Amino acid sequence: MFDIKWIRDNADAFDASLQRRGLAPQAAALVALDDKRRATLTALQDAQSRRNAASKEIGKAKGAKDEATAARLMAEVADLKDTIARGEDDERKLDAEIKAALEVIPNLPRADVPDGADETGNVEVRRVGTPARLDFTPKQHFEIGEALGLMDFEAAQKISGARFVVLKGALARLERALASFMLDLHTSEFGYTEVNPPILVRREAMFGTAQLPKFEIDQFWALSGIQFFDMGEIEKRSASKTDPQIAFQIAREAALEAAKGLIPTAEVPLTNLVREQIIDEAQLPMRVTAWTPCFRSEAGAAGKDTRGMIRQHQFSKVELVSITTPDASLDEHERMTSCAEEVLKRLGLPFRTIVLCTGDMGFASQKTYDIEVWLPGQNAYREISSCSVCGDFQARRMDARFRPKDGGKPVYVHTLNGSGLAVGRTLIAVLENYQQADGSVIIPDALRPYMGGLTKITAAKT
Missing domain, CATH: 1.10.287.40 (Serine-tRNA synthetase, tRNA binding domain)
Structure with missing residues (x-):
């Protein structure tokens, strides 16, 4: 803003x-x-x-x-x-x-962001690890998971519809292990404080991080029955209390105004921790992390990644958020990106880091690094993390400021956010990179303490 x-x-x-x-x-x-x-x-x-x-x-x-x-x-x-x-x-x-x-005006790109109309203008910054040469035709994650009997899209379809999955047994534990590993790494080595935030947030919180008003259609909203049938609210708003159609419309508008959003990412509640506050500079940088479910309608992704877990309505993610002074935000951006990269290094997963061009970066971002992990089943790199520096763009929407230590009037903070990492996509990467010719999956060394010593995932016994 x-x-x-x-x-x-x-x-x-x-x-x-x-x-x-x-x-x-x-x-x-x-x-x-x-x-x-x-x-x-x-x-x-x-x-x-x-x-x-x-x-x-x-x-x-x-x-x-x-x-x-x-x-x-x-x-x-x-x-x-x-x-x-x-x-x-x-x-x-x-x-x-x-x-x-x-x-509805997006943030302005930094001078060092490459120009470009779309993803073809993105620029690779570095590449880490070499994709393994498999002596068999690699499968995609959903083929591996279904063959193991531990990934069930059909059951999820019956329960919730398309773009959901049920993970069972060792795969359910693997997802939990990945999240625990990421949280432990970020809190014990990188100085982030773990937070367990609400996943239902007010519209003001969505506005603060710029999900609203431009991207309202991409969010899921929770409406309670009492919001729909609060007749007192209808009477206050409606000039005609006798027309049922008008009354229903008034009730619907009131319900939408009062609705709470299911978070698309923990960036929303974590960044809003400082909304409408003036904090002391001594408290900065503030670094927080959370593992939460995330919900996205994927309204703009029709026909993309319709099979598997790449693009789901519900997924889990470990989010990183930093609140800094303006002078420190660019260094913090590099630091945050390196923290996300370290997760992949510890898991032994090949990846590359790219800087997004002006036509591909997010609405609230001044500059964004995407980290893409190698997926043998797709023979391609796919996004697994996006780390952005937003300057004071979100802070102005939230009225979040800090008091300089040398005096003077309060200054808007700078905000940053990044995936550290998307847990479901990391599970996908582990399945595809550690798959074996017999259909089993080797568990990376870093995750074995979280898997009760299990070293390999094999097909579930029927």
Whole structure:
């Protein structure tokens, strides 16, 4: 979210950065809207000043027994009262219009982000590990899991529909082992504090991390029955209390406003831990991590990865979030990315790290590294982590600031987030990279303490 004053003072740079993202210039239209708001505010202040002056003149006129002048001034004050009411209404509408326009503008890319229209413009930064040469035709993870009898998409379909899975036995334990391993690594070696946050969040929290308003359709929302049938709320909102269709629509709108969102990632509750706060600089950097279920509608992913666990409505992820000062955020971005990479190194999984171009980076990001793990079954690298620095973009939406240690007024914090890692996709990578010709899967050394000493996953006994 941007400060309209900053846009006014940096109009050319603002438009140039939007152009790098493939967007049309917007500074002139935003400044014109702000000019209109400013003119309305000036007229409103003038009217308020004149009303105050006229009110004083009324007293003087009455004291002088000049009833004609007093009557004229009283009529003027009445007119000014109406003018002020209209001006206040216009100001509120213009404020809302400017706010709505600013809310859907993405963050501006850093100068060192490569230009590009889509993923073809991404640039590889480094490659770690060499994909193993298997002496048999590698299978994809869902073929391995189903053959083991431990990955059941059919049962999940009956229970919840498409894009869900049931993991059983050793695979269920493997997912838990991966999450525990990641949390232990991040908390014991990398200084993150483990958090167990809510997975249902208010709309304000979704707005703070920029899931709203632009990506509302991509979220899952929880509505309670009482929200749908709160007749008191309907009566307050509805001019017609007798039309059932109108009443239902009013109830539906009220329910959506009160709905809580299922988190698409723990970035939402973790980043919002500092919302509407002013914290001391001595508390920074703040590093937190959480393992949570995540929920995404995948509304924009029709037809992509329809088989298997790559793209699911529900999945689990270990999230990393950092809150820093502006001066430290870029170094923190490199550090966070290295923490995520270390998980793959410890698991012996080949990967590459790329920097996303301007046309492929996320809405709230200034710069993003994607880490892609090698999947033999697909003969391709696939994303397993995305680490982004957001600058003060989210902080402005959350009103999250810090108090500098050397004094001065509070400053907006910088926020960062990254997957450390997506647990389901890491399970996929383990299955495909450690698969054996007989269909079994070797468990990486780093995970064996979490698997009760189990070294190999074999087909479930029927």
